[in-house]
Amino acid sequence: MKNSFGNSITLTLFGESHGTSIGAVIDGLSPGISVDYEAISRYLSLRRPDGETSTGRVEKDEFVIESGVFNGYTTGTPICIRIPNQNTQSGDYTEIKNKARPGHADYTAYCKYHGFEDCRGGGHFSGRLTAAIVAAGGILIPALEKKHILIGSHILSLGGISDRNFENYGEDIKGLNNEKFPVFDKTAGEQMKDEIKKAKAEGDSIGGILQTAIFNLPAGVGEPWFDSLEGLISHAVFSVGGVKGIEFGTGFGLAKMKGSEANDKFRIDEKGKIHTLTNHSGGINGGISNGMPVVFNCVIKPTSSVYKVQQTVDFIKGQNCDIEIKGRHDPCILPRARVVIDSLTALVICDLLAGRYGTDYLKP
Numbered sequence: 001m002k003n004s005f006g007n008s009i010t011l012t013l014f015g016e017s018h019g020t021s022i023g024a025v026i027d028g029l030s031p032g033i034s035v036d037y038e039a040i041s042r043y044l045s046l047r048r049p050d051g052e053t054s055t056g057r058v059e060k061d062e063f064v065i066e067s068g069v070f071n072g073y074t075t076g077t078p079i080c081i082r083i084p085n086q087n088t089q090s091g092d093y094t095e096i097k098n099k100a101r102p103g104h105a106d107y108t109a110y111c112k113y114h115g116f117e118d119c120r121g122g123g124h125f126s127g128r129l130t131a132a133i134v135a136a137g138g139i140l141i142p143a144l145e146k147k148h149i150l151i152g153s154h155i156l157s158l159g160g161i162s163d164r165n166f167e168n169y170g171e172d173i174k175g176l177n178n179e180k181f182p183v184f185d186k187t188a189g190e191q192m193k194d195e196i197k198k199a200k201a202e203g204d205s206i207g208g209i210l211q212t213a214i215f216n217l218p219a220g221v222g223e224p225w226f227d228s229l230e231g232l233i234s235h236a237v238f239s240v241g242g243v244k245g246i247e248f249g250t251g252f253g254l255a256k257m258k259g260s261e262a263n264d265k266f267r268i269d270e271k272g273k274i275h276t277l278t279n280h281s282g283g284i285n286g287g288i289s290n291g292m293p294v295v296f297n298c299v300i301k302p303t304s305s306v307y308k309v310q311q312t313v314d315f316i317k318g319q320n321c322d323i324e325i326k327g328r329h330d331p332c333i334l335p336r337a338r339v340v341i342d343s344l345t346a347l348v349i350c351d352l353l354a355g356r357y358g359t360d361y362l363k364p
């Protein structure tokens, strides 16, 4: 569906990095879900650049809800959220207009849109569009929280420095969602920031791994074969520019284990609740949640727009050339992308719950 995702609840994205605005349309949400403008602003602020480890393009994200919300609640009709672009410097892109930034979507966009694409600031492929995803998340994440389902991400590793894994999921997620730089280990966090600043000072960029958890998701959610829980989360997460890999639970580490080690053994606790002793499968069996926390890691590449001279092509002239990028770019995408991943995860979960139990499921 190109720019739309979801079945029962859909999210449609529109806009370009340097156009008048970007935005999202959310359709299929039940009426009566509370919409808190401050919560949306808070999520947007988690994605906003901090000036230190991110791009110099700071947008105020003064969003407007054009439709679908009345007296602070969803009406059940499409919600259109529009976010004006206010801080563009399109001149930065004039000189490199026909030169493909290595690792970015300039060349592939040209192949697909035949030169009619808006190339300013990466156009429709810009990370700027993820603000609209986060604004939607500002409605969806709190709606799930009212059902006690919590979602949060932290930077698991960056520049060879590692954070600890999730331990106490409820507390960990609540803590993360108040942190601009999402890590549990503050010392590791400072070292990661130093690595980002070092890359930035060298005109370079750095990538890493984000780890996301969904806590309190009931067992039984997921629609195999093709709309398995892993499949839908992966589909949504791979829509985010810069994401290049995903693993659930122990993921690629399972390749080194025996079945007897990898199997998550089932037990019943004193309250009669079924759980597993380990969580190598990341809370999913057969594409369906098993009631354990759903845990996945995604690798985000180093930002492609770096300030070192690079070899490329001028795809209009059909010539080899060099490129020197001058615009404003994130030296690392991870600190800003985490709330984008959370928002898309919330969309997948809302959609699956609405599909299985009806769209009114999310109504408090």
Ligand SMILES: Cc1cc2nc3c(=O)[nH]c(=O)nc-3n(C[C@H](O)[C@H](O)[C@H](O)COP(=O)(O)O)c2cc1C
Pocket: 055, 103, 104, 105, 125, 126, 127, 128, 130, 240, 241, 242, 243, 301, 303, 304, 305, 328, 329, 330, 333, 336, 337, 340
């Ligand atoms: C929050 C966020 C911010 C981003 N910032 C930049 C940036 O400043 N410069 C850049 O070249 N790419 C940035 N990206 C990544 C590009 O959008 C992405 O690399 C591009 O669309 C190509 O997609 P691909 O890397 O998945 O192939 C950002 C992505 C996200 C999610």
